[in-house]
Amino acid sequence: MKATVKFFAALREMIGARELSLEVADGQTVDGLFRELCARFPRLADYESALFYSVNAEYVSPDYALQDGDEVAFIPPVSGGHGAD
Amino acid sequence: MLIEITAGPLSPEPFLQHVRRDDSGAVALFLGVVRDNNLGRRVLYLEYDAYPEMAERKLREVAEEALARWPITDVAIAHRTGRLEIGETSLLVAVSSPHRHDAFAACHHIVNRIKEIVPIWKKEVWEGGEAWIEGDPVAGK
Numbered sequence: 001m002k003a004t005v006k007f008f009a010a011l012r013e014m015i016g017a018r019e020l021s022l023e024v025a026d027g028q029t030v031d032g033l034f035r036e037l038c039a040r041f042p043r044l045a046d047y048e049s050a051l052f053y054s055v056n057a058e059y060v061s062p063d064y065a066l067q068d069g070d071e072v073a074f075i076p077p078v079s080g081g082h083g084a085d
Numbered sequence: 086m087l088i089e090i091t092a093g094p095l096s097p098e099p100f101l102q103h104v105r106r107d108d109s110g111a112v113a114l115f116l117g118v119v120r121d122n123n124l125g126r127r128v129l130y131l132e133y134d135a136y137p138e139m140a141e142r143k144l145r146e147v148a149e150e151a152l153a154r155w156p157i158t159d160v161a162i163a164h165r166t167g168r169l170e171i172g173e174t175s176l177l178v179a180v181s182s183p184h185r186h187d188a189f190a191a192c193h194h195i196v197n198r199i200k201e202i203v204p205i206w207k208k209e210v211w212e213g214g215e216a217w218i219e220g221d222p223v224a225g226k
Contacts, residue, residue, distance in 0.1 A: 006136065008134050008206060009206035009208070009217045010206075010219075012134065050219065054136075054204075057136070057138045057139035057142055058142070059202075073136055073139070075204050076206060076219060077219040078200065078201070078204055078206060079205070079206050079207045079218040079219055
């Protein structure tokens with residue numbers, strides 16, 4: 001099955017793409033997919049403890065089992081709004 | 086409720102008009118504005134990146150949260166994306182309510198929640214460098 005992975009901010013610059021379309025194994029979790037990508041992009045692992053996962057634009061837990069066509073994003077700590085506090 | 090994520094300049098007037106009601110004596114307006122310095126550095130400009138579909142959904146959630154918690158009448162939230170120059174408005178929050186206390190409290194809460202759960206990121210560009218600013222990792226909490 002297929003999943004789309006979106007990257008934003010620092011991750012987008014590190015990966016060099018806004019979006020990747022990937023083949024994923026049936027039953028793969030969102031955390032498992034993250035680990036696969038860490039093998040391909042080792043610097044991604046630096047962000048592991050700070051990231052949240054989303055699927056189809058909603059936060060999910062790491063053990064979420066992916067389904068065909070899911071849109072995954074790895075969300076760095078957010079910093080919208082104004083100033084720096 | 087009015088929620089907007091836009092690359093264009095933000096002007097308060099349409100948002101104030103949207104939340105204003107004849108039964109509401111207060112409208113609180115918050116503007117987040119790009120300032121020219123941070124941590125002792127001279128900031129040249131900011132660049133905002135967003136996950137627009139999710140950011141819009143989360144902004145709506147933040148507004149609904151405030152509407153459920155305070156006796157307020159309406160909420161409008163807008164956030165810019167892309168490159169913003171010093172002095173430009175990055176975030177706008179407008180809240181109407183019968184009395185000022187609730188409008189201020191809800192507006193304050195909304196601004197804080199936006200910085201926790203809405204997937205929008207800011208890159209600071211200064212002379213000789215740039216960095217993505219990372220808030221506290223509390224998303225989803």
